[in-house]
Amino acid sequence: MNTSYLSSIKKQFEYYKSLGEKTFHQLSIEEVKQEFVEDSNSISIIVKHIVGNMLSRWTNFLTEDGEKEWRHRDDEFKDIFQTKEELLDYWNKGWICLFDAITTLTEEDLERIIYIRNQGHTVTEAINRQLAHYSYHIGQIVFLGKLLKGKDWVSLSIPKGTSNTYNLEKFSKEKARRHFTDDL
Template identity: 70%
Template sequence: MEGAYIAGTVKQFKYYKSLGDKTISQLSFSELQWSPNVESNSIAIMVKHIVGNMLSRWTHFLTEDGEKTWRNRDDEFVDSYNSKDELLEAWHNGWDCLFEAIMPLNEIDLEKIIFIRNQGHTVTEAINRQLAHYSYHVGQIVFLGKLIKGSQWQSLSIPKGKSTNYNQEKFSKPKGKRHFTDDL
């Protein structure tokens, strides 16, 4: 089981990235900038926040506090992207930073202590914290995408009314250890 936690976590992060990728691909730049009211964040703003968080948390992950002095968190909630390409470039840079930090980790690293705002976390705790944070925001991104696209939304999971077919396909395979994202 050496490396099972890290390998599984990488797959989970990749899954949430893919949900964001598939949502963003369905939307125009103006749709990415839409928000339901002035108190809510657009997808573009959520992307900017996720990217800012990723760059801060995962840059020099094992050796520096995860809240960098160069991070301007408040600015993450001001939409400043000039194009969908610029947004996508930032999105991919954030995820690249994350994967470059966690993929080389080994089981010994998981018990090391890292800091976020001077609060100590084991590496495992820090990874779990960020996985929960990013899945929370990606869920918001997907929800907004569904609201924006309405009946034109292309489902990212089991489409309504297709659960029986999906389950039949899954149960037609022999029991075995596999990750739910292996078929995606």
């Protein structure tokens, strides 16, 4: 079960990373930086926050508190990106940190206790916490991207009106154990 969990969780993180990247691909730097109302978070600010969290949580994941002294969370809500390349480089820095930590984990690590702001979590609980946090924010990124592009948005899931076709294709295959992201 635990080996299955580790491979599945890695695929889940890869999936959410890809949703963010497919959104960025559709947007200009101006759109990525756009705030809808004063003091709301643009996509670029959400990216900065996610990456700040990733670097803090996943650096020395098993041996240090997940809230690092060097993290300045309030600064994550100040936009610094001038180009999409800068934003994507920063985005990738966070994901590299996460995947480097995840790939070193073993089944035996999953019940170890780690701390986030002195609150103990099993490694499994900490991973689940971060997956939920990142998927929450990546959902915001996708939604903002869809609002920005309007009718020009390219759907990242099953487009409206195509569920029957999608299901016919899925049910035309033999039953087999596979991850839902294998076909993406």
